[in-house]
Amino acid sequence: MRNNRAMSRPHRVAVLALDHAVGLDLGTPGQVLGIARDAADTFLYEVSTCTPDGGPVRVRGGFRVLPDHDVSLTATADTVIIPGISDGPALTDGRIEPAVAEALGAAHARGARIMSICTGAFALAATGLLDGRRATTHWAYAARFRRLFPAVRLDPDVLFVDEGRLLTSAGVAAGIDLCLHVIRRDHGAGVATRAARRCVVPAWRDGGQAQYVERPMPDDAGWGTAATREWGAARLHEPLTLRDLAGHARMSVRTFTRRFRAETGVSPNRWLLQQRVDHARVLLETTDLGVDQIAGRSGFGTAAALRQQFHRAVGVPPATYRRTFRAPAAT
DNA sequence: CCTCTTATCCGCCAGG
DNA sequence: AACCTGGCGGATAAGA
Numbered sequence: 001m002r003n004n005r006a007m008s009r010p011h012r013v014a015v016l017a018l019d020h021a022v023g024l025d026l027g028t029p030g031q032v033l034g035i036a037r038d039a040a041d042t043f044l045y046e047v048s049t050c051t052p053d054g055g056p057v058r059v060r061g062g063f064r065v066l067p068d069h070d071v072s073l074t075a076t077a078d079t080v081i082i083p084g085i086s087d088g089p090a091l092t093d094g095r096i097e098p099a100v101a102e103a104l105g106a107a108h109a110r111g112a113r114i115m116s117i118c119t120g121a122f123a124l125a126a127t128g129l130l131d132g133r134r135a136t137t138h139w140a141y142a143a144r145f146r147r148l149f150p151a152v153r154l155d156p157d158v159l160f161v162d163e164g165r166l167l168t169s170a171g172v173a174a175g176i177d178l179c180l181h182v183i184r185r186d187h188g189a190g191v192a193t194r195a196a197r198r199c200v201v202p203a204w205r206d207g208g209q210a211q212y213v214e215r216p217m218p219d220d221a222g223w224g225t226a227a228t229r230e231w232g233a234a235r236l237h238e239p240l241t242l243r244d245l246a247g248h249a250r251m252s253v254r255t256f257t258r259r260f261r262a263e264t265g266v267s268p269n270r271w272l273l274q275q276r277v278d279h280a281r282v283l284l285e286t287t288d289l290g291v292d293q294i295a296g297r298s299g300f301g302t303a304a305a306l307r308q309q310f311h312r313a314v315g316v317p318p319a320t321y322r323r324t325f326r327a328p329a330a331t
Numbered sequence: 332c333c334t335c336t337t338a339t340c341c342g343c344c345a346g347g
Numbered sequence: 348a349a350c351c352t353g354g355c356g357g358a359t360a361a362g363a
Contacts, residue, residue, distance in 0.1 A: 242339065252353045257340065269339060305362080 014077035025083030032179035084118030094148035115167035117175035188325030
């Protein structure tokens with residue numbers, strides 16, 4: 001799945017639009033994956049759209065989409081993306097038409113990657129491919145999802161779930177996060193960051209849906225933990241303890257951890273670890289520093305600690321990551 | 332690989 | 348009553 005700069009043909013992405021598609025989700029892959037380029041300005045993904053029978057499907061908002069392909073497009077795709085739907089049998093009964101289920105099953109069996117945005121997870125789950133795996137969907141549909149697909153381990157508190165070749169994401173905007181994640185996985189943080197900049201979205205949004213659930217008024221101006229996150233992100237090279245962070249925020253440790261979790265969806269230390277790994281990632285890509293140097297600069301006490309945490313978070317060891325993504329000194 | 336130590340996370344609960 | 352705070356302690360994980 002991991003393709004590199006040398007690969008000649010772009011990674012083929014098939015967007016499978018079902019009836020009652022969510023319009024924004026339909027466009028997300030083309031707008032995020034479709035604009036991703038490598039250092040030589042070569043487009044990395046070729047995004048096409050299909051519907052089950054090649055005919056038009058209804059889109060929320062009172063219009064229809066007429067694609068260039070039917071579901072057979074998925075037979076040659078490297079990645080199939082299922083956008084969200086606002087109605088239809090997948091959402092109401094957990095069913096999809098057999099021809100679509102068959103096509104998705106064949107694509108997966110062939111080794112293709114399948115991802116869903118928002119309620120597209122219902123269609124993906126209806127194929128049975130998610131059984132026994134972790135997945136996510138729009139938080140407002142979590143209860144219904146659990147009822148229809150009890151065999152899927154639903155985690156409604158995250159922006160997306162990466163199960164290797166099966167990826168699911170939460171509500172509409174999280175589809176952008178998922179696409180950026182995929183670019184990062186395929187081509188490294190540098191390419192993903194450029195794509196994000198072009199989209200004018202943050203390259204990495206940590207935390208989960210917790211920040212969007214039952215929080216009508218974000219506690220902005222107040223004494224939240226945002227300032228402390230900024231402060232901490234600038235001091236990754238120092239050994240920051242939870243007490244330090246709470247102290248900077250002028251809260252007790254207990255209140256700080258509680259507020260931090262409510263605002264970001266992750267615990268302080270998990271957030272800190274994510275920051276450190278991200279920083280190490282950038283250093284691996286853009287510098288020739290040794291692993292122990294990078295460990296120091298990104299706040300890991302030892303190179304061993306960096307290796308362990310990096311491998312766990314990214315999926316590959318630092319050395320492999322660098323070999324795959326180290327950009328030639330250019331630009 | 333195991334053990335010991337220390338840090339973190341979070342439910343619980345009393346107090347404001 | 349409805350809410351937030353912060354200490355306690357046990358479970359868990361990270362580091363030595």
